[in-house]
Amino acid sequence: MDFPSSDMLRAVVLGVIQGLTEFLPISSSAHLAIFPKFFGWDDPGAAYTAVIQIGTEVAVVLYFWRDIWTIGSGWVRGVFSSSARDEPEWRRGWFIIVGSAPIVLVGLALENLIDREFRNLWVIGTTLVVLGIVLGIAERVGRKTAPIDDLTWPHAVLFGLAQAAAVVPGVSRSGATISMGLFLGYEREAATRYAFLLAIPAVVGAGVYKLKDIPGGENAYGTMPTVVGTLVSFAVGLAVIHWLLRYVSTKSYMPFVLYRIGLGGLVLVLLGAGVIGAATTVS
Known part of the structure; x- marks a missing residue:
């Protein structure tokens, strides 16, 4: 399919893709690697992918600002007051801190693999299918009855x-955490809301860390297209959050399971047929 090659147009299209896919359990990083291949565009690179996700996380902050303020202020009070440590907000704050630590440690340890080898489309297609199956099993076997207030320390670690x-493109940050929540028996909406909140420190931190790479060779588009893509992802992401939380309160994740398996299977077939190449790393 032949699209105009303007960096700004590509930034808008990828911003829409990011906004649509960040919160759905279908992997935004996978889509940002796959769709440029379909359109004949350069891979935007890991730096672009990390930074543009800041837009969608700002949407999360705006949407959940009351939850964030309640948890954050309660945790700060607990730092200075022993009586405040009996409040649930103190515990929830620590749950998010502890739950954010693994992805930070793994991300720093595997940074070079994340930026290059993990962006291979054979890896992405495979993880789309495998984690789609995992999400499908979680949807089938999970009790989906526990509220997020039942969260425990072992569950926070899990x-x-x-x-x-989710450092591997195709896994999906929300898909992995939602699957875990369903396996642990949490309600769909509870698991989804917690997945959004848990992602904020990791995604914003990764985006800020990767800002240093935007003007250089790790980003195929440049600074201004990255800014535009980030703004677009914010606007689209805000609408998707509102829709998804209403959707999962009454419906299952099975449509996303089928989509993941279908897209991943298509990518693997096209790779095997030589229609698209596996490498996506920006040179």
Whole structure:
């Protein structure tokens, strides 16, 4: 399919893709690697992918600002007051801190692999299919009855370990944490909301860390297209959050399971047929 090659147009299109896919359990990083191949564009690179996700995380902050303020202020009070440590907000703050640690450690340890080898489309197609199957199993076997208030320390650690798997494009940060939440028996909406909140420190931190690479060779488009893509992803992402939380309150994740398996299977077939190449790293 032949699209105009303007960096600004590509930034808008990829911003829309990022906004649509960041919160759905289908992997935004996979889509940002796959769709440029379909359109005949350069891979935007890991730096672009990390920074543009800041837009969608700002959407999360705006949407959940009351939750964030309640948890954050409660945790700060607990630092200075022993009585405040009996409040649930103190514990929830620590849950998010502890749950964020694994992806930070894994991300720093595997930075070179994340930026290059993990962006191979054979890896991405495979993880789309495998984690799609995992999400499907979680949807089938999970009790989906526990509220997020039932979260425990062991479960917080397991949520964090699941999120850490998302350093591999195709896994999906929300997909991995939601799957873990369903396996642990949490309600769909509870698991989804917690996945959004847990992602904020990791995604914003990764985006800020990768800002240094935007003007250089690790970003195929440049500074201004990255800014435009980030703004577009924010606007689209805000709408998607609102829709998804309403959707999962009454419906299952199975459509996303089928989509993941279908897209991943298509990518693997096209790779095997030689229609598209596996390498996506920006040179």
